[in-house]
Every structure is written in structure tokens, then in C-alpha cells.
Amino acid sequence: MEFDPPVSSQLQEFLDQYGIRGREMLLPALLEAQKIHDFIPREAAAYIGEVLKVPLADIYGVIEFYSMLSSQPRAERVIRICTTPSCASQGSGKLVAEVCQHLGVDIGEPTVDGRYVVEEVECLGLCDHAPGVLIGNDMVGEATLDRIFHPEEHPRSEIYADQRYLLARVGSVDPLNIKEFQDAGGFAGLKTALALKPEEVIQVVSDSGLTGRGGAGFPTGLKWQGCAEEERFPKYLVCNEDESEPGTFKDRALIEGDPFTIIEGMIIAAYAVGANKGYLYIRGEYTHSHEVISQALEIAAGNRFLGENIQDSGFDFEIELRSGAGAYICGEETALFESIEGKRGFPRVKPPFPTTHGLFNQPTAINNVETLANVALIFNIGAEKYRELGSEDSPGPRLFSLSGDVERPGIYEISKPLTLRELIYEKGGGVRDGKQLRAVLLGGAAGKFVAPDGLDFLLTNQGTREVGLGLGSAAVVVFDEGVDLRFVLHGLGHFFAHESCGKCYPCQLGTQRQAEILDRNLRGQSLPGDIDRLKDIIATMTDSSLCGLGQTAGSAVLSAIEICPEYFGIEEGARD
Amino acid sequence: MTEKKCLSLNINGIECQVPEGTTLLEAARYLDIDIPVICLHEATTAKGLCRQCVVEVEGRRTLAPSCITLAEEGMVVFTESERVVRVRRTILEMLHASSDISHSPALQAQMEKYTADPERFPGAKKRQYEILDDNPFYVRDYSQCILCWRCVQACGDDIQFTYALGLGGRGHDSRISTFYELPMPETTCVFCGNCVAVCPTEALQDKTEYLLEKGLQHHEIRARRRQERQGKRSKS
Structure with a gap:
């Protein structure tokens, strides 16, 4: 049957080029359609389904899952205002009201001329420039009504380090000048690694003691070994740049400031595990990062650092750049695979683990951006020197994202272990405007609150474990005495309810029930028994959820009940 | 073996x-x-x-x-x-x-x-939704849906390979849905009834049963069926 394609020539061109790859191209195709029409018309979705051979109900399901995609007409430019803790405590709620008033619309309601629509969104990675806004593809830091409509320079993080290792080139080298990169030591690690056998590369990484910097802290060498030992091909190497943990913005700084290092780390990792194809998955909101890394990939390929026979090493490796479309859960490794495969970002049941059954069910190594920057560093300075940095149990430098009510928000590269108090007061200049500290949120939304008298522990794997905490993504959000934690908790409750994928019951239902109770708590309308309800919900989510999102969705709330019982109407000494 | x-x-x-x-x-x-x-x-x-x-x-x-x-x-x-x-x-x-x-x-x-x-x-x-009564065979009342996904599985790879049903929304507000919420007759649905058979609540219910529960008599239901069929013929 012949018929005219019911889609624009631009989308037709895209499908002509990539349609042959099938469902894997669904998310890119939908993003393309959305770019053309500002939403995804039904006819376009149906045509995409026909070309990619994806059931129509599934296509609608994918559109519905990702918050940046829309099946209904929206507006030319979406004004996304971050309302997660760092930004909320710097007045983003007021900003939402101002922008809506200025445009004469409610949240989610397009302006009459169809130019703008305002949305409240979760963390944009602009925590050190709070409140953060994304208007169209432009990021706006320290956003005000005026600055939103007249975006100035792209906001960059301040960088603090006694000595720079991971951040050696960030801010001092043109991120897209491959010669400057090489002159500053770039690709030296790659050269060293490619001269070794893959198993020797893995040995070096194991010897370095590197653990993953995405949040879970799994030993990188062990992960690679698992993947390398598999004898099924093809294998994949995936770089996880779905940085969305509220309060975390270090990976964005690395990608935007030193993209070739991430490419270097990816090549080394791929060589070690035996993968010839890599995917770099970057969250949809990171539009500028996407632009930078996209150009860097082209330049790297043009200089034979990607493609066939890289630098005459005999090793072939290519990297495909993939964009997310607004889903925190896609930072979970298996949900990320599902997303690349053109599905809703549902986490998979583990085992099997990615090293044996990952992307397209093939053996896969998946690493965080900062982890891969560490890999490049290890081969640049050697595992022995690398181990001298950090601590015995947490070797190497680590990037902390410091934000909130602190004098000097920014990214801190820490290569000599220090306590949380030292990070905030000595490095970060203390609480802003000389105020008293109310609490610190360590590890993002999935982390825990720390009381002002509990800051004297080392920010290492072991140091945090000893006091019942975890480093997570090393996000540190500071709240001063003026902050009502009930407000922060209310925000966290909504964050998890909004970002739960809805697959397993404990999280699907628990994040919603938790948000409802935290809502009541904020309004001062708590009901008798709410604390017990919260505790049952959190125990259920923690103990029986399918993935890490649900298992940690109550962690911050539970820690707040511990350190600030008065916020829950519990008198000191009366709690059980 | x-x-x-x-x-x-x-x-x-x-x-x-x-x-x-x-x-x-x-x-x-x-x-x-x-x-x-x-x-x-x-x-x-x-x-x-x-x-x-x-x-x-x-x-x-x-x-x-x-x-x-x-x-x-x-x-x-x-x-x-x-x-x-x-x-x-x-x-x-x-x-x-x-x-x-x-x-x-x-x-x-x-x-x-x-x-x-x-x-x-x-x-x-x-989770409250309007009852969807858009075909002669079954009625969908998603206020009773508990998101067990069985109907989606039955419609898809587990039984029928029809793929008329999928998931919409996200998190607590996820829901079972067709392509762009189209009425069942406009989808790939073949009315095999497998989704109704595996539904653990009455989110999906046989239409005769539904009408009987609403108090209609068998002859009234038959009359209604005839009317529906005639309506369809006169439309086409």
C-alpha cells in the first residue's frame, strides 16, 4: 500500500536514515518529532510505530513515561523551573508564581500565543546557581523573571581544589580543542592502557581501588572483570550521564569542561571489557552538555580516537550519544538500558546483572561519568600514585557538589580525606551570612539528613558507614536555621512520587502515600498516627521495593524524624 | 535429558x-x-x-x-x-x-x-476514572485497576500478540491505556477476551455481566445489542 507519509520531511529523513534499526531508535525518533512539532502528533507517532515496528500502545506508553515528551500540544518553549530542595530553599516557588503571573497563565497552561508554558521540574543540576531554570534549551542560573527571558552566559560551577586531578583541565583548557587537551596530558592514559593487554588494564583498575562514583560505590575493576569474562558478543560499554540526584552537578561540569577525558575513560573501559560499541546516555535536560559532548565525539572520531583501529592499536570502538527525556529513574542502570532499547524506563529485576545481561541482554559494563574520568586519571598517573590520594578504603580524588545555604557553593575536588564539618566550614566558608546550621542533606534525595552536631566524620566510604550514612553521589546540601525542614521534606516527598516509575507496588503506592503525609505535615494538619503510617510506608518501601529508588525513597524522611522530631509533632523524649 | x-x-x-x-x-x-x-x-x-x-x-x-x-x-x-x-x-x-x-x-x-x-x-x-463503555464486549472501569499488568501481558507476548493495551502515565498515576486513549474498536483489539479473563478485579468486565449487575434483564440486554448493531450498520 502506498501512501504519503503523514509526517514532516525532517522526520521522514530521520526515519529513512535510522528506521532500519527498529525499536532502539524510538526515543530518538520521538525526540525528533517533538523538536519539530513541540509535541508528538498522533499521526507522527503512528508513522514512527510503523517504520520502527513498535506496537502503537507501547509508543504512547513511552511518550507518557518521559516528562519532556508530550502527546498534546504544549508551547514553543517550555520554562522548566527547578523546585527540588537546593532551588526551593532559594525561592524557586516564588519564582514560579512570578513567571506565571507575568505570562498570565497557570502551571502547565500554555500562553495564548502558544509561545510559553511553565513547568515545575526536578533537579536540573544547577544547585550551585539556585534557583535554576531551563528555558527551551538555555540554562539560567540565579534565575529571576528578567534573567529567564534574557538568558546570559551558560552557568558554570565554581571549582575548588587543593590540587586538581579530575578537574585539572576544567575551566583552563578549551573543552573542544583536542590539541590543547593532549598538550595538557590528555589521552596519555589511553596510550598507556592500549599498550597493555585488556586483562592487565583490569588489573590496574582493581589495584587502584577505584569504586563507582554514581552512588552505589561498587568496585570498578570487579565490574569490568565480570563483563570481560563473559564469552557472548557483542558487548557494550555504557556511560551513565543521567545525573539527576538532587544536589548533584559534578558530572555536568566534567562533561562540559573536559569532554575528551570522558571519551578517554570510555575507550579504556571498552578495551578492557572487549566492547566495540559504546553508548553515552545523557539526561534530556542537559542540553548544553549534549551539544558539547556531541562535538567532542565528532572531533575525537576525526582524529582517530574513535572508529576503526584507534591510533593504530588494532582496537575498534564507536560511541553513540543518546538523550534521555525527563526521568530520574533512568539513572538506574537497568532502567537506562530499557530507555536505550526504546521502552519505558522500568528497572529490571536483578539478577541477572548487567555484566552478563545488560543492554540488549548482552554483557555490559556501565559506569558513571566521574568514574570514567578517574579511569583516565589512573592510567595517566599510575595506580600506585592514584592510591596515595583519598583514603585506604576510598582511594582517589572525589568530587563533592556543595550547594544550599553555604558561602561558596560549587564543586570541591577532595584528594585528602576531610570531615563534613571541614568541607562546609573550612572549604565552603560556612553557612551563608553567618547563620546557624539547621541540617545537611548528604547524598541527595536518596541520602540522609545530618544534624549540626554530627558533622565530625570523614567523608570516605568507611567514615560515612561508621555513622550510618553513605556518600552516594557526594551531594552536600546545606540548610540554615531559617529553613523549615517540613518544607524541604514536602519537596522530597513530591520528588519521589513524581519520579517513581510505578512498576512495583511498594514504591508506586508508598511514594504517593508518603507525599500525602508530608503535605499534611507542612500544612500543620498532621493526623494522629501519621508517624506510624510513615514508618510503615518507609519500612515497606525500603524492604520490598524492586530497585534502589524505592529502597531509598524514605531514607531522608526517616533521618529527619530522628534528628528533628519536633517537625513531626513529636516531643523530645516521647518518640519510640 | x-x-x-x-x-x-x-x-x-x-x-x-x-x-x-x-x-x-x-x-x-x-x-x-x-x-x-x-x-x-x-x-x-x-x-x-x-x-x-x-x-x-x-x-x-x-x-x-x-x-x-x-x-x-x-x-x-x-x-x-x-x-x-x-x-x-x-x-x-x-x-x-x-x-x-x-x-x-x-x-x-x-x-x-x-x-x-x-x-x-x-x-x-x-485513582478515579470514568467508566469506559466503548465496545459491545467488555467494559473498562479503571478505578478498580490495581496495575497488575496481566491484561497488557495477555494482550501482548503472553497470549494474544495483539498489543492493543499498554501503560500510560507514571508512578502512582500509571494507568492501562490504548494508543492515544483511542476507543477499543479503533485499536488492534480483536476482542478475544483474554484480558478480561485474567483481570483480578472488575476493572475489565464482561458487558453482559456488567449490565446484569446494573439491573438490566436479559431481554433488555439483547434489545440493546440489536440496537448497537443496527447503529453500527447505519453508520457504515
Whole structure:
């Protein structure tokens, strides 16, 4: 049957080029359609389904899952205002009201001329420039009504380090000048690694003691070994740049400031595990990062650092750049695979683990951006020197994202272990405007609150474990005495309810029930028994959820009940 | 055929042997130990959504969904521990607060067994939807849907390969949906009825049954059918 394609020539061109790859191209195709029409018309979705051979109900399901995609007409430019803790405590709620008033619309309601629509969104990675806004593809830091409509320079993080290792080139080298990169030591690690056998590369990484910097802290060498030992091909190497943990913005700084290092780390990792194809998955909101890394990939390929026979090493490796479309859960490794495969970002049941059954069910190594920057560093300075940095149990430098009510928000590269108090007061200049500290949120939304008298522990794997905490993504959000934690908790409750994928019951239902109770708590309308309800919900989510999102969705709330019982109407000494 | 390896494990203090590849749920059933399930159905693939079948496995950080957790040598399992019971009760209470499960005797029985309080979560957001009566064969009342995904599985890879149903929304507000919410006759649906057969509530209900429950007599239903058919003919 012949018929005219019911889609624009631009989308037709895209499908002509990539349609042959099938469902894997669904998310890119939908993003393309959305770019053309500002939403995804039904006819376009149906045509995409026909070309990619994806059931129509599934296509609608994918559109519905990702918050940046829309099946209904929206507006030319979406004004996304971050309302997660760092930004909320710097007045983003007021900003939402101002922008809506200025445009004469409610949240989610397009302006009459169809130019703008305002949305409240979760963390944009602009925590050190709070409140953060994304208007169209432009990021706006320290956003005000005026600055939103007249975006100035792209906001960059301040960088603090006694000595720079991971951040050696960030801010001092043109991120897209491959010669400057090489002159500053770039690709030296790659050269060293490619001269070794893959198993020797893995040995070096194991010897370095590197653990993953995405949040879970799994030993990188062990992960690679698992993947390398598999004898099924093809294998994949995936770089996880779905940085969305509220309060975390270090990976964005690395990608935007030193993209070739991430490419270097990816090549080394791929060589070690035996993968010839890599995917770099970057969250949809990171539009500028996407632009930078996209150009860097082209330049790297043009200089034979990607493609066939890289630098005459005999090793072939290519990297495909993939964009997310607004889903925190896609930072979970298996949900990320599902997303690349053109599905809703549902986490998979583990085992099997990615090293044996990952992307397209093939053996896969998946690493965080900062982890891969560490890999490049290890081969640049050697595992022995690398181990001298950090601590015995947490070797190497680590990037902390410091934000909130602190004098000097920014990214801190820490290569000599220090306590949380030292990070905030000595490095970060203390609480802003000389105020008293109310609490610190360590590890993002999935982390825990720390009381002002509990800051004297080392920010290492072991140091945090000893006091019942975890480093997570090393996000540190500071709240001063003026902050009502009930407000922060209310925000966290909504964050998890909004970002739960809805697959397993404990999280699907628990994040919603938790948000409802935290809502009541904020309004001062708590009901008798709410604390017990919260505790049952959190125990259920923690103990029986399918993935890490649900298992940690109550962690911050539970820690707040511990350190600030008065916020829950519990008198000191009366709690059980 | 090679003989499957035999595994020894302990469930609720009872030693037992099962062949390799047996799930904990199956192992418990051999021993006549009852483990409640919500999303599981014999005709659809187990997927571990509802977590109602979780059990405590010694040495594990979190509870294990018994429908998809395979027995391992030396495992020590508790199917009704305090942790397990707390989770089951809370899941039932939270589910009851969101969805209308009054037409599911199996879920009502579970509520009773685990002394789940139907009023545990006052002021909770209910998943309320308009009843969709868009075809002659079945009616969809998604206020009763508990998101077990069985209908989607039955419509897709598990039985019919029709793919008319999918999931819309996200999180608590996920819902079963067709392509752009189109009425059933405008989708790939072949009205096989498998989705209705696997639905654990009355979210999907046979239309005759639905109309009878509404108080219509058989002859009235037949008259209505005739009318619908004539209406369709005159339209085409």
C-alpha cells in the first residue's frame, strides 16, 4: 500500500536514515518529532510505530513515561523551573508564581500565543546557581523573571581544589580543542592502557581501588572483570550521564569542561571489557552538555580516537550519544538500558546483572561519568600514585557538589580525606551570612539528613558507614536555621512520587502515600498516627521495593524524624 | 535429558528438597505453605510487581519476591516473619486507599488475613476514572485497576500478540491505556477476551455481566445489542 507519509520531511529523513534499526531508535525518533512539532502528533507517532515496528500502545506508553515528551500540544518553549530542595530553599516557588503571573497563565497552561508554558521540574543540576531554570534549551542560573527571558552566559560551577586531578583541565583548557587537551596530558592514559593487554588494564583498575562514583560505590575493576569474562558478543560499554540526584552537578561540569577525558575513560573501559560499541546516555535536560559532548565525539572520531583501529592499536570502538527525556529513574542502570532499547524506563529485576545481561541482554559494563574520568586519571598517573590520594578504603580524588545555604557553593575536588564539618566550614566558608546550621542533606534525595552536631566524620566510604550514612553521589546540601525542614521534606516527598516509575507496588503506592503525609505535615494538619503510617510506608518501601529508588525513597524522611522530631509533632523524649 | 540438580533448603523450619530452577513460591506450595500473591497469574509471566509474595531470606538485605526468586542450596526462608507481615499489610492498606478493590474477594480475604485496616490512609488520592463503555464486549472501569499488568501481558507476548493495551502515565498515576486513549474498536483489539479473563478485579468486565449487575434483564440486554448493531450498520 502506498501512501504519503503523514509526517514532516525532517522526520521522514530521520526515519529513512535510522528506521532500519527498529525499536532502539524510538526515543530518538520521538525526540525528533517533538523538536519539530513541540509535541508528538498522533499521526507522527503512528508513522514512527510503523517504520520502527513498535506496537502503537507501547509508543504512547513511552511518550507518557518521559516528562519532556508530550502527546498534546504544549508551547514553543517550555520554562522548566527547578523546585527540588537546593532551588526551593532559594525561592524557586516564588519564582514560579512570578513567571506565571507575568505570562498570565497557570502551571502547565500554555500562553495564548502558544509561545510559553511553565513547568515545575526536578533537579536540573544547577544547585550551585539556585534557583535554576531551563528555558527551551538555555540554562539560567540565579534565575529571576528578567534573567529567564534574557538568558546570559551558560552557568558554570565554581571549582575548588587543593590540587586538581579530575578537574585539572576544567575551566583552563578549551573543552573542544583536542590539541590543547593532549598538550595538557590528555589521552596519555589511553596510550598507556592500549599498550597493555585488556586483562592487565583490569588489573590496574582493581589495584587502584577505584569504586563507582554514581552512588552505589561498587568496585570498578570487579565490574569490568565480570563483563570481560563473559564469552557472548557483542558487548557494550555504557556511560551513565543521567545525573539527576538532587544536589548533584559534578558530572555536568566534567562533561562540559573536559569532554575528551570522558571519551578517554570510555575507550579504556571498552578495551578492557572487549566492547566495540559504546553508548553515552545523557539526561534530556542537559542540553548544553549534549551539544558539547556531541562535538567532542565528532572531533575525537576525526582524529582517530574513535572508529576503526584507534591510533593504530588494532582496537575498534564507536560511541553513540543518546538523550534521555525527563526521568530520574533512568539513572538506574537497568532502567537506562530499557530507555536505550526504546521502552519505558522500568528497572529490571536483578539478577541477572548487567555484566552478563545488560543492554540488549548482552554483557555490559556501565559506569558513571566521574568514574570514567578517574579511569583516565589512573592510567595517566599510575595506580600506585592514584592510591596515595583519598583514603585506604576510598582511594582517589572525589568530587563533592556543595550547594544550599553555604558561602561558596560549587564543586570541591577532595584528594585528602576531610570531615563534613571541614568541607562546609573550612572549604565552603560556612553557612551563608553567618547563620546557624539547621541540617545537611548528604547524598541527595536518596541520602540522609545530618544534624549540626554530627558533622565530625570523614567523608570516605568507611567514615560515612561508621555513622550510618553513605556518600552516594557526594551531594552536600546545606540548610540554615531559617529553613523549615517540613518544607524541604514536602519537596522530597513530591520528588519521589513524581519520579517513581510505578512498576512495583511498594514504591508506586508508598511514594504517593508518603507525599500525602508530608503535605499534611507542612500544612500543620498532621493526623494522629501519621508517624506510624510513615514508618510503615518507609519500612515497606525500603524492604520490598524492586530497585534502589524505592529502597531509598524514605531514607531522608526517616533521618529527619530522628534528628528533628519536633517537625513531626513529636516531643523530645516521647518518640519510640 | 539430564537430571536436574536437587537443592536443599529450609522454609519456616521445614527442610525440603526441590529441583534446581524452582521458585521459592513453588517450593512453599509443595509444602502446603500459603504465600499470598496479587499480580501473579498462571497464564502470565511472573514479574515481581506487587511484592505481596515477598519472603525473608536469611542473609539478604531486602525481602525477596518469592514468585521470581529461585531456590538456592542451603537457603533459610521465612514466609510469615514480622518484616514480611508488616510489608504485606501495608501494601494492602496502601492499595485499598488508591483503588476500588471491593469487587475482588481474593484481595478482601488477604485484607482480613493480614488485619489490614481499610481506613488506614485517610485523605489518600484515589485513582478515579470514568467508566469506559466503548465496545459491545467488555467494559473498562479503571478505578478498580490495581496495575497488575496481566491484561497488557495477555494482550501482548503472553497470549494474544495483539498489543492493543499498554501503560500510560507514571508512578502512582500509571494507568492501562490504548494508543492515544483511542476507543477499543479503533485499536488492534480483536476482542478475544483474554484480558478480561485474567483481570483480578472488575476493572475489565464482561458487558453482559456488567449490565446484569446494573439491573438490566436479559431481554433488555439483547434489545440493546440489536440496537448497537443496527447503529453500527447505519453508520457504515
